[in-house]
Structure formats: structure tokens, C-alpha cells
Amino acid sequence: MSITRDEVVHLARLSRLALGQEELDHLAPQLDQIISAVARVQEVAAEGIPPTSHALPLTNVFREDEIVPCLAADVVLSEAPAVEQQRFKVPRILAED
Amino acid sequence: MTTAPPLVPYAEALERYEPAIGLETHVELGTVTKLFCGCPAQFGGEPNTHVCPVCLGLPGSLPVPSRAAIEFTIRIGLALNCSIAEWCRFARKNYFYPDMPKDFQISQYDEPLCTDGWLDVMVDEGDAEPQHVRVGIERVHLEEDTGKSMHVGGATGRIHGADYSLVDYNRAGIPLVEIVTKPITTAGAFAPAVARTYVAELREVVRSLGVSDVRMEEGSLRCDVNTSLAPRGSGVLGTRTETKNVNSLRSVERAVRSEIERQAAVLDAGGTVALETRHFHEDTGITTSGRSKEEAEDYRYFPEPDLVPLAPPREWVEQIRRSLPELPSVRRERLQAEWQLSDADMAALRNADAFDLVAGTVAAGASPAGARKWWLGELSRRANETGAELAGLAITPDQVARVAELVSSGALNDQLARQVIDGVLAGEGTPDEVVAARGLAVVSDDSALTAAVDEAITANPDVADKIRSGKVAAAGVLVGAVMKATRGQADAGKVRQLILEKLT
Numbered sequence: 027m028s029i030t031r032d033e034v035v036h037l038a039r040l041s042r043l044a045l046g047q048e049e050l051d052h053l054a055p056q057l058d059q060i061i062s063a064v065a066r067v068q069e070v071a072a073e074g075i076p077p078t079s080h081a082l083p084l085t086n087v088f089r090e091d092e093i094v095p096c097l098a099a100d101v102v103l104s105e106a107p108a109v110e111q112q113r114f115k116v117p118r119i120l121a122e123d
Numbered sequence: 124m125t126t127a128p129p130l131v132p133y134a135e136a137l138e139r140y141e142p143a144i145g146l147e148t149h150v151e152l153g154t155v156t157k158l159f160c161g162c163p164a165q166f167g168g169e170p171n172t173h174v175c176p177v178c179l180g181l182p183g184s185l186p187v188p189s190r191a192a193i194e195f196t197i198r199i200g201l202a203l204n205c206s207i208a209e210w211c212r213f214a215r216k217n218y219f220y221p222d223m224p225k226d227f228q229i230s231q232y233d234e235p236l237c238t239d240g241w242l243d244v245m246v247d248e249g250d251a252e253p254q255h256v257r258v259g260i261e262r263v264h265l266e267e268d269t270g271k272s273m274h275v276g277g278a279t280g281r282i283h284g285a286d287y288s289l290v291d292y293n294r295a296g297i298p299l300v301e302i303v304t305k306p307i308t309t310a311g312a313f314a315p316a317v318a319r320t321y322v323a324e325l326r327e328v329v330r331s332l333g334v335s336d337v338r339m340e341e342g343s344l345r346c347d348v349n350t351s352l353a354p355r356g357s358g359v360l361g362t363r364t365e366t367k368n369v370n371s372l373r374s375v376e377r378a379v380r381s382e383i384e385r386q387a388a389v390l391d392a393g394g395t396v397a398l399e400t401r402h403f404h405e406d407t408g409i410t411t412s413g414r415s416k417e418e419a420e421d422y423r424y425f426p427e428p429d430l431v432p433l434a435p436p437r438e439w440v441e442q443i444r445r446s447l448p449e450l451p452s453v454r455r456e457r458l459q460a461e462w463q464l465s466d467a468d469m470a471a472l473r474n475a476d477a478f479d480l481v482a483g484t485v486a487a488g489a490s491p492a493g494a495r496k497w498w499l500g501e502l503s504r505r506a507n508e509t510g511a512e513l514a515g516l517a518i519t520p521d522q523v524a525r526v527a528e529l530v531s532s533g534a535l536n537d538q539l540a541r542q543v544i545d546g547v548l549a550g551e552g553t554p555d556e557v558v559a560a561r562g563l564a565v566v567s568d569d570s571a572l573t574a575a576v577d578e579a580i581t582a583n584p585d586v587a588d589k590i591r592s593g594k595v596a597a598a599g600v601l602v603g604a605v606m607k608a609t610r611g612q613a614d615a616g617k618v619r620q621l622i623l624e625k626l627t
């Protein structure tokens with residue numbers, strides 16, 4: 027398992043991070059090391075043990091379709107970086123609605 | 124900023140290329156609450172007032188799916204002839220837009236709830252024979268809707284040139300069902316019509332299931348249209364574009380057509396079609412380039428660790444199947460036979476958006492012929508005059524049925540019935556109230572009519588002479604004069620009879 031410098035450039039673009047050449051030189055080998063370390067978990071994966079996505083062997087945990095009180099708007103927005111017109115104000119983004 | 128791309132005329136493009144289309148339709152479910160929390164799922168509301176720790180993704184909160192949303196999705200899947208998964212999971216779709224406060228959207232990826240179905244549609248282009256097309260359904264899955272971004276500072280309010288965005292999370296977490304077709308490769312020149320007809324039929328099916336109000340203008344039904352072209356006979360699929368922002372049935376059709384014309388120009392010039400998202404512009408009918416599409420791997424999907432798997436019990440699925448209503452296509456066929464309509468009559472009804480209104484009027488007791496006559500005649504004309512939708516007129520099928528009944532019982536003639544409709548549309552009350560208030564009733568009382576007939580004869584001596592000399596057809600002029608004098612309240616047949624008795 028290894029990660030190339032080009033892949034880091036691609037990830038940076040997806041994450042909207044402006045990484046300079048020096049940062050890429052610095053971060054790409056580091057990320058490669060981290061990925062390789064995490065990949066060691068694959069060594070213990072054995073035949074016959076199904077991969078799981080949840081710690082408990084449960085299915086079909088549902089909720090009835092009943093309203094629960096919401097938070098007040100001032101509480102919702104209290105930790106927002108900036109607020110305008112009772113909305114979260116964020117830097118311009120790339121997606122449409 | 125958005126210069127029109129070069130286009131190849133449609134017919135010419137079809138000579139050289141075969142279009143393939145695919146549709147991804149998003150339907151907001153009409154559950155009371157959001158998908159994973161108890162916030163209200165209703166449209167609108169003051170910004171950021173329908174939110175809680177779960178749909179804001181606050182630390183420590185955990186999602187729990189609503190049983191109703193799962194059931195609604197299975198209803199849609201069954202109505203579209205899909206298989207329902209015995210076991211499947213939600214997946215986490217990671218991205219970096221602020222429209223989800225969690226920085227990811229809970230969706231489904233490689234384990235959708237419903238797979239491999241179909242929807243039959245009848246494509247009627249008027250000048251050609253109606254064509255039956257079976258549209259394959261690839262998958263139906265459940266996900267959460269995103270928040271709504273408002274872009275401020277840009278010239279058009281759209282994203283390009285926007286200085287910043289304002290986000291309202293009321294919509295974040297509303298259950299959204301995504302319905303994806305298989306590629307439709309055999310439609311040829313009909314591709315735009317197939318796309319429109321499919322979305323129209325899907326909308327009717329979902330509406331009949333009672334799981335969504337499917338309003339395109341309010342965004343509870345949204346459509347992305349994939350289009351690609353391949354050289355005729357090549358047997359391959361070309362690179363597709365995904366057109367977003369297609370907000371009406373007419374736009375679905377125009378978007379496909381315009382992409383065919385544009386892609387043909389790109390290919391003719393020796394270029395390659397870019398895999399990208401494009402935006403449809405209602406005003407010009409063309410698409411412009413959006414962002415280049417992220418590949419699925421860029422979203423780093425993985426099974427959602429905060430949720431346990433879904434394993435809908437078979438008896439639950441069968442119970443839902445048994446509760447499905449009669450589907451629109453089946454109902455249409457049944458009523459067409461009951462009403463003894465030709466395919467052309469049926470097409471006329473549907474093109475006028477009058478089918479459900481006529482069905483409601485017949486259900487209220489009117490004859491099919493009477494119901495059709497009023498909705499396709501007088502009421503269609505009123506709707507056209509005011510630019511309103513037929514269903515938006517201020518008269519109900521029940522009221523139209525009452526008008527038809529008053530006519531068939533002889534209490535009103537057509538001319539008086541039109542006055543009753545005037546009154547109802549003007550808000551004067553029910554048909555019976557309008558009849559009473561305006562004093563409308565057919566006059567067939569002999570003495571009153573005889574006086575009016577005498578007056579008409581005196582006022583038109585030359586016409587009377589013609590009738591006396593055997594030109595009976597001229598009686599129509601006198602009938603018209605009497606009808607006018609009695610403000611339409613005379614029984615026209617009776618008037619004609621009286622005139623002929625006096626003059627022949």
C-alpha cells in the first residue's frame with residue numbers, strides 16, 4: 027500500500043486545500059507512511075471472517091415517524107463561524123444547491 | 124459569460140449518432156419527520172428552525188432511520204417491479220461542500236434497497252403511432268437530502284462569481300429516494316420524448332402511492348438527465364454528461380434534445396465529450412458546463428458505521444405489496460374501457476391534463492361524455508383564456524358533475540350552464556346557489572314563449588316571409604332572436620316548434 031504525490035495533489039483539490047510544492051514534498055511521504063501503518067490491519071484479516079460495519083449484531087433498528095422538538099435558531103447558530111439572514115455564512119463553494 | 128455552444132440541427136445529429144439517455148430522479152418523501160431524526164420534514168419554515176443535533180451532525184448524536192421512510196421506499200420499489208434487498212446497508216458519502224453540516228451525506232452505494240425493475244410508458248408524439256417503451260430501473264435507494272445554499276454577491280445569484288454562501292439546514296436530512304434508470308439506448312429520435320414521458324409516468328406512480336407530493340416546481344421531484352451519443356451502428360456507449368437543474372417536464376425533453384445537438388457538434392469537430400455536470404437554462408433551452416464530475420471513488424464511500432443493516436422481513440415486504448393501490452397505467456386502461464374511448468380520445472384527455480378531473484367528475488355521477496364535454500370544451504377554454512392550469516380553475520369535479528346533471532335533467536340548457544360555470548368561477552357559490560341567485564332556469568312555459576316569438580316575428584318580417592314560403596332553415600334566425608330576448612333561458616327546441624306552428 028502506498029500513496030503517490032499525484033494522489034495527494036488530487037486529494038488536496040477535492041478537499042479545497044491549496045498545498046504548495048514544499049508542502050506536497052513534505053506531506054506525501056508522511057501520508058504514505060500513515061497509510062502503510064494502517065494497512066497492516068489487513069494482515070490479521072482471515073478467510074471466513076466476514077467484514078463488519080457495526081459493532082453489534084443487530085438489524086432493523088427503527089424510529090416511529092413522530093416529531094421531536096427542534097433546537098432554537100439562536101442555539102443552532104451560536105457556534106457558527108458567521109451568520110447572516112439566520113443562515114450559516116460560509117466561503118463560496120463549488121456545488122449548486 | 125455563457126456563450127451558446129455550436130449545435131448540429133436535431134434531425135442531422137440523429138442521422139449520424141445514436142443517443143443513449145438515463146434519468147436519475149430524486150423524490151422527497153412525504154414523511155412527517157426527517158430520515159434519521161424527529162425534525163419536521165415539511166417544505167420551508169424559517170431558516171434553521173427544523174434542525175436538531177442529529178441533522179446538524181453535532182458530536183455524540185446518532186441517527187436512527189424512520190420506519191415510514193423505509194416503507195415508502197419499498198412501496199416505490201415494488202410499484203416499479205423491483206426486487207427488495209434481503210439485507211443492505213447505508214453508506215457514508217464523503218465530500219467537502221457545506222450543504223451537509225456533517226461533511227458527509229448518508230446514502231446508499233453498492234447495496235441499494237431496491238434493484239432491477241421496470242416502468243412501462245406510452246410515448247405519444249401526436250404525429251406518430253404511440254410507442255410502448257419499457258424503461259429499465261437500475262436501482263431505487265434512500266438517502267438524506269442536503270441543506271439549501273443561497274449564493275450571495277454573484278451577478279446571477281448562482282455559484283459563479285458568488286462571494287459567499289448562506290446555508291439553511293432545514294432540508295438537510297429530509298428523506299430522499301433516488302430512482303435510477305438503466306441506459307435507454309433504443310429510443311433514437313424519440314429519446315427526448317421518452318425522457319419526458321418517463322418522468323411524467325413516474326410522477327403519477329409516486330403520487331398514486333401517497334408517498335410524496337412530487338411537485339417539480341417546489342423541488343420535491345428533481346431530475347438529472349444523462350445523455351450520450353455514439354456513432355450509428357457502433358454498438359458502444361459514448362461519454363455521458365449529467366444535466367442538472369431540470370425543473371419541469373418540458374425542460375426534461377428540451378435538455379435531452381439540446382445535449383444531443385451540442386454533443387453532435389463536439390463529435391463532428393473531432394472532439395471528445397467531457398464527463399461533466401451541465402446546467403440547464405430554462406430561458407435559452409441550452410446547457411452550460413458545470414464542474415467536472417467527481418468519480419465515485421472521490422467520495423470514499425464506506426458502510427455507515429452509525430447505523431445497523433436493514434433486513435426487511437419478507438412478510439413485511441409482502442404486506443406492503445398487498446397494500447399497493449391500483450397503478451395509474453392500470454387505472455387508465457380500466458377507465459378507457461369503461462368510458463369506451465379511443466386511443467386518440469384518451470390522448471386528448473391526457474394532453475389537456477383532464478384525465479383525473481374527468482375521472483373525478485364521473486365518480487361524482489356525471490356521464491363520461493358529459494364530463495369530457497365540459498372539461499375539454501368550456502373549461503379548457505376558460506383555462507386557456509386566463510393562462511391557468513385546468514386543475515387550478517375554481518371549480519371542482521363535483522360541481523361540474525352537478526352542472527352536467529342539471530343539463531341532463533332539462534333544468535338548464537348549455538347556454539345557461541355556461542352562465543352557472545361563470546358564477547362558480549367568479550366565486551358566487553355552488554352551481555345550485557348560482558342558479559338560485561341568478562334566477563337561471565329554462566323557460567318552457569308556453570304563454571311567456573309565445574309572446575317572445577310574436578315579438579321576434581314582428582321585428583323580422585322578411586325572415587318570417589321566407590319561412591312562410593317554405594324556407595324552414597331560416598327559422599334559426601328567429602330562434603336566435605328569442606334566445607337573445609330571453610337571455611338564453613328559453614328551451615330552444617320548444618321555441619323552434621312554436622315558430623313553425625305559427626308560420627307554416
Ligand SMILES: [Zn+2]
Nearest residue numbers: 160162175178
Ligand atoms: Zn434533526
